[in-house]
Amino acid sequence: MRETPLADEHGRLGARLVPFAGWRMPVQYEGIKKEHEAVRQRAGLFDVSHMGEILVEGPNAVAAVDRLVTNDVAKLDVGRALYTVCCNESGLILDDLIVYRLEAEKILVVCNASNRDKIVAHFAKNLSLETPWNDVSDAWALLALQGPSARAIMNDLGAPEALLGLGSFDVARATVAGVDLWAARTGYTGEDGFELFCANEDAVTLWRAILAAGQPHGLQPVGLGARDTLRLEARLMLYGNDIDEHTHPFEAGLGWVVKLDAGDFIGREALRAIKAAGFDRKLVGFEMTERGIARHGYPILAGGERVGEVTSGSPGPTVGRNIGLGYVPKALSKVGTALGIEIRGKQVGAVVVTTPFYKR
Amino acid sequence: MTYPRNLQYTREHEWARLEGDLIRVGITAYAVEQLGDVTLVDMPAPGEDVQAHERFGDIESVKTVSELFAPVSGEVVDVNAALESSPELVNEGPYEDGWLITIRPSDQAELDGLMDAAKYEEYLGTLDG
Numbered sequence: 206m207r208e209t210p211l212a213d214e215h216g217r218l219g220a221r222l223v224p225f226a227g228w229r230m231p232v233q234y235e236g237i238k239k240e241h242e243a244v245r246q247r248a249g250l251f252d253v254s255h256m257g258e259i260l261v262e263g264p265n266a267v268a269a270v271d272r273l274v275t276n277d278v279a280k281l282d283v284g285r286a287l288y289t290v291c292c293n294e295s296g297l298i299l300d301d302l303i304v305y306r307l308e309a310e311k312i313l314v315v316c317n318a319s320n321r322d323k324i325v326a327h328f329a330k331n332l333s334l335e336t337p338w339n340d341v342s343d344a345w346a347l348l349a350l351q352g353p354s355a356r357a358i359m360n361d362l363g364a365p366e367a368l369l370g371l372g373s374f375d376v377a378r379a380t381v382a383g384v385d386l387w388a389a390r391t392g393y394t395g396e397d398g399f400e401l402f403c404a405n406e407d408a409v410t411l412w413r414a415i416l417a418a419g420q421p422h423g424l425q426p427v428g429l430g431a432r433d434t435l436r437l438e439a440r441l442m443l444y445g446n447d448i449d450e451h452t453h454p455f456e457a458g459l460g461w462v463v464k465l466d467a468g469d470f471i472g473r474e475a476l477r478a479i480k481a482a483g484f485d486r487k488l489v490g491f492e493m494t495e496r497g498i499a500r501h502g503y504p505i506l507a508g509g510e511r512v513g514e515v516t517s518g519s520p521g522p523t524v525g526r527n528i529g530l531g532y533v534p535k536a537l538s539k540v541g542t543a544l545g546i547e548i549r550g551k552q553v554g555a556v557v558v559t560t561p562f563y564k565r
Numbered sequence: 566m567t568y569p570r571n572l573q574y575t576r577e578h579e580w581a582r583l584e585g586d587l588i589r590v591g592i593t594a595y596a597v598e599q600l601g602d603v604t605l606v607d608m609p610a611p612g613e614d615v616q617a618h619e620r621f622g623d624i625e626s627v628k629t630v631s632e633l634f635a636p637v638s639g640e641v642v643d644v645n646a647a648l649e650s651s652p653e654l655v656n657e658g659p660y661e662d663g664w665l666i667t668i669r670p671s672d673q674a675e676l677d678g679l680m681d682a683a684k685y686e687e688y689l690g691t692l693d694g
Contacts, residue, residue: 237627238602430601430628498605498625520604520627527604549607549623 209254210408226319228255231428240431241522248352249427257321259314261338269336277467292472346408351398354422362418382414395439438563447516487538490560497553499529499546506545566594574685581636591664600626603655639670
């Protein structure tokens with residue numbers, strides 16, 4: 206089992222550690238609800254060093270990454286980032302990624318921990334020998350500072366204007382608390398915030414400095430449990446739940462990251478065909494109208510028939526309702542459509558609602 | 566975490582307490598710790614029968630669902646209705662306001678087959694690490 210450079214810090218903070226994608230990761234410190242609320246109202250600090258990071262460099266870097274993902278990397282300015290998916294030849298989703306253009310000839314690709322080996326192999330197979338690239342996941346740590354007070358905390362830490370002035374999906378090099386890092390205004394919570402990439406050996410210094418500076422702001426360390434409820438309320442996809450190698454981006458509601466007319470990429474012809482032919486199911490958000498909590502894998506029912514499956518479900522601490530996502534036939538995807546969720550053999554009422562469930 | 570001396574415990578982390586001719590049932594501090602924030606408790610209705618060591622309901626936290634097992638057989642007499650609107654009572658006081666049901670046991674001697682606090686703590690020691 207792999208450990209992040211912050212394993213001892215988590216232990217000291219009383220975290221409960223669980224196995225996740227081959228890593229021992231903190232699932233919670235004080236409790237999921239409290240941590241969730243901290244991020245929505247103040248700020249939370251996450252260790253997400255398990256995420257995979259791949260650097261692609263050289264004059265060919267932009268074009269090379271552009272060919273591997275559905276979104277338009279060629280248009281990405283230096284210091285900007287974008288969300289995208291990476292598909293196979295059939296247009297099915299291998300992973301969802303954030304692509305950062307760090308420098309003119311330096312691209313950072315961040316992938317899910319659970320998909321790291323697959324994505325690294327995919328890159329190895331499809332990047333030409335003239336394109337230098339490097340899986341730096343084992344050398345890099347990643348901290349996410351998320352919440353409305355995130356910027357104020359970075360300000361108190363003496364972060365430079367290069368960082369404080371970042372807009373959404375901007376990225377820049379900065380030095381914070383003596384630590385050299387890449388700072389991006391990205392995240393996975395539906396709140397404002399920063400993701401900070403630094404060398405493993407600097408992770409403890411950075412983690413402690415942020416926690417100390419954040420204390421007057423009510424900053425709390427936050428585990429993967431609240432990360433999941435936060436992202437679900439914001440309708441951010443969880444790979445392996447909401448999207449996988451059986452789903453394409455259109456039915457997942459990710460058509461906005463597929464740029465069919467912006468240069469070739471793996472899966473483009475398949476996706477063009479899917480779009481032309483149309484597709485019959487869609488990922489919808491629902492909330493429970495009767496007492497019950499939908500969970501990943503539960504059947505979705507309509508007229509007593511099984512019509513789909515819940516991909517994610519849990520209480521939504523901020524929205525105050527039990528919410529979920531799942532694939533249903535298009536005819537049942539309209540907001541207001543009554544559905545049933547089968548919970549331990551019983552049908553419990555739910556209704557299709559607009560997403561995101563929560564918007565700041 | 567505390568495990569009151571006056572309770573009997575199951576391997577599935579429920580506690581049972583004899584009160585007159587009824588047995589009050591809840592989940593232990595260990596179970597609460599494992600679950601995290603309790604968000605919903607599904608329980609039988611008064612009058613239903615439960616079987617010792619068989620599932621009588623479910624308890625859900627933000628993250629997960631766990632089954633509830635009856636410590637003894639008998640008829641459900643009362644259900645903690647406060648948990649419907651305030652499931653967090655289970656986190657706040659699993660041995661007090663967070664109790665789940667009371668049972669009229671069909672055989673009170675079944676209580677003797679459960680663990681006392683010392684045995685339960687010993688048992689917990691075999692689970693951790």
